[in-house]
Amino acid sequence: MRAYLLFLLVPLCTFAGVADRPNVVLFMADDMGMGDTSAYQFFTKNTDDQQLKTPAMQRLADMGMLFTDAHTPSSRCTPTRYGLLTGRYPWRARMKHWVLFGVQGDPLIEKDRPTLGTLFQSQGYATAMVGKWHLGLRYTQSDGKPAAGWEDADLTKGIFDGPAAHGFDHARFTSRSHGTSGLDAGTTAPKSGKNKRGDQNTPRQRTGPGHIHNNRIMSANGNGKQLLEKGPHAYDFHSLGSRHSDHAISFLDNHFRGKSSSGKPFFLYYPSNSNHGPYTPDEKIGDKAVKKAGRTMSGKASSLRLDYIYENDVALGRLLDYLENTDDPRSQGSKLIENTIVIFTSDNGAEVTVKTATGPVRSNKGSCYEGGHRVPFIVSWPKGKIAKGKVSDQLIGLQDLYATFSEMMGVTLPDLKKGEKGAEDSLSLLTAWRGEKLVDRPMFYNDHKESKDGAASAMRIDNPKVGGKVAQGKWKIFFDASLLRSGKANPTMLFDLQSDPKEEKNRLTDPKLKPLVKRLVSTALLHRRAGGHRFVPLA
Structure with a gap:
C-alpha cells in the first residue's frame, strides 16, 4: 500500500x-x-x-x-x-x-x-489563447466605461471583459463562431453567405467586431461599427485557419x-x-x-x-x-x-x-x-x-x-x-x-434538442450501488427541464449503455429497475442541489 x-x-x-x-x-x-x-x-x-x-x-x-x-x-x-x-x-x-x-x-x-x-x-x-472564444464579451464606451451592449460600444476603445480578463496574457480570437463574428471581407475568396451584399458593412452593422487581439478590436476602422475591408486585419472567413x-x-x-x-x-x-x-x-x-x-x-x-x-x-x-x-x-x-x-x-x-x-x-x-x-x-x-x-x-x-x-x-x-x-x-x-481506474462518479450533460424545453438533461453513473448491491451497467437517466430550472426531478428515459450503446431501449418503466431509478433520482437531486458547493463528495 x-x-x-x-x-x-x-x-x-x-x-x-x-x-x-x-x-x-x-x-x-x-x-x-x-x-x-x-x-x-x-x-x-x-x-x-x-x-x-x-x-x-x-x-x-x-x-x-x-x-x-x-x-x-x-x-x-x-x-x-x-x-x-x-x-x-x-x-x-x-x-x-x-x-x-x-x-x-x-x-x-x-x-x-x-x-x-x-x-x-x-x-x-x-x-495564450487563439481561436474562438464564444463566452461573451463586454465592450467599452467612448468614455472608457463598460458598455451595456453593442449599441453603446465604441469599437476603437476595445474590449472591457474578454479572454484577457480571465487569465490569458496573449489572446488572438473571434468573438464567437466565425460566420457571426464579423462581416466577411472576402479578401481571399468570394464573400460568404448573407454577406454578399456590400451595403452590410455600414457604421450601423450588427454582425460582429471581426478580429480581436487581447482587448483591441483590430478590424474596427473608426467609422461607427464599420469594419476594415482591406489589409491584414480585414475579417476574412477563408483565412482564419x-x-x-x-x-x-x-x-x-x-x-x-x-x-x-x-x-x-x-x-x-x-x-x-x-x-x-x-x-x-x-x-x-x-x-x-x-x-x-x-x-x-x-x-x-x-x-x-x-x-x-x-x-x-x-x-x-x-x-x-x-x-x-x-x-x-x-x-x-x-x-x-x-x-x-x-x-x-x-x-x-x-x-x-x-x-x-x-x-x-x-x-x-x-x-x-x-x-x-x-x-x-x-x-x-x-x-x-x-x-x-x-x-x-x-x-x-x-x-x-x-x-x-x-x-x-x-x-x-x-x-x-x-x-x-x-x-x-x-x-x-x-x-x-496512467492507465489506472478512476472512481465511479455521476456525470451530467445538458441541452437536449429532442425535448420540449432544451434545458432537459441527463446523468450517467456506472455500476451504482442499490440496496447494498452493485447494479452492473452504464446507467444513463434523462430528466426534463425542471431538474436544472427548479431542482425537481422528473425522469423521462433510462438506458444501459453497456448493453444498449445506441440508446434504443428505454427501461424507465421496467418494474425490476424501480429501486435503481429511485437511487439515480436521489443522486441527481443531491448533486443538483448541493454538489456545486461540494457539501457532498463528487465521487
Whole structure:
C-alpha cells in the first residue's frame, strides 16, 4: 500500500517546481464527431472510402492515449467552453441551454471565477489563447466605461471583459463562431453567405467586431461599427485557419526568444473555428495545403466539410512539428515535445447527423443522447509516462481538466465549504492517464434538442450501488427541464449503455429497475442541489 501511495504522489512531487512543470497545448475543434478522425476508425468502423485521413491526430494517438468514452459537459459550444475552463457544470451558471446568441452576449464566466487561464497564470505560466472564444464579451464606451451592449460600444476603445480578463496574457480570437463574428471581407475568396451584399458593412452593422487581439478590436476602422475591408486585419472567413496557426506559432517563438519568458512553461488554449459552418477551409497553413487537400483513407478527394476538418489536422500537425523540432530551454538536450502535454478534443458532437461523422451513437450536436456530447479525446505527455498507443474506455469529461492540471502542478483545489470558487465538478484524470481506474462518479450533460424545453438533461453513473448491491451497467437517466430550472426531478428515459450503446431501449418503466431509478433520482437531486458547493463528495 505504501508503494502505491508513493506512486500516486509522483506528479505532485515531480512537477511542484516551475522549472519542471510541463507545457500544455489544449486544442479543441468545433463540431467534430468521433467519426471525423481516422484515429477513431477502429471504433466507428467507417470504411476507407468514408473515413477522412487525419495523420496528425493519429500521430498524437500513437504518441499517447486515446479515450473512447470522453464527454463534453454540454452538447453545444458556449456551455462546453464554460465547463472546460472553469471545471464547473455550465448549468450551474445562468444559462441552462443553447448558446450566447447575437452580436453581444454578457460574459458567462463571472469576474471572480477561476479559469484554466488564471490557474496557470498563478503558477508562473505564460498563457495564450487563439481561436474562438464564444463566452461573451463586454465592450467599452467612448468614455472608457463598460458598455451595456453593442449599441453603446465604441469599437476603437476595445474590449472591457474578454479572454484577457480571465487569465490569458496573449489572446488572438473571434468573438464567437466565425460566420457571426464579423462581416466577411472576402479578401481571399468570394464573400460568404448573407454577406454578399456590400451595403452590410455600414457604421450601423450588427454582425460582429471581426478580429480581436487581447482587448483591441483590430478590424474596427473608426467609422461607427464599420469594419476594415482591406489589409491584414480585414475579417476574412477563408483565412482564419492560417491566421490562428500563425498566431500560435508566433506566441511560441516570442515566448522562447525572451530571456525571462523562455524559462517559464506555457499554456496554449487553441479552440479552433473549424469545422463550424460555414465551411471555409483556408488555402494552406504553413507550407501545407488545406483546401481540396483532404483525402479519405482510400485516397479519394474529400468534401468541403471534410477539408475544413482536415484544417484542424494540419494545424495540429504544425504544432507537433514545432514541439518536436524545438529545443527545450528548461531541459538541456531535450525537445519541447518531451515535457509538453498535448490534448486534442472537440466542443460537442458533429453538427451533421450522418453516422460517419457522429460515430455509432444516437443523434448529434445539441442532444443529450451520446452523439451530442461523446467526443474525441487524445492526450500525449512523454515525460508524464502516459503509455504510448493505448486506448482507454474510462469515463472522462472536459470539465475534469481543471482538477487534472491542478494535481499535476500540486495545487490544492478551492475549498468550496469555505466559500471559495472553482472546479466544483472536476475530477483529476491523472489516474486514468496512467492507465489506472478512476472512481465511479455521476456525470451530467445538458441541452437536449429532442425535448420540449432544451434545458432537459441527463446523468450517467456506472455500476451504482442499490440496496447494498452493485447494479452492473452504464446507467444513463434523462430528466426534463425542471431538474436544472427548479431542482425537481422528473425522469423521462433510462438506458444501459453497456448493453444498449445506441440508446434504443428505454427501461424507465421496467418494474425490476424501480429501486435503481429511485437511487439515480436521489443522486441527481443531491448533486443538483448541493454538489456545486461540494457539501457532498463528487465521487
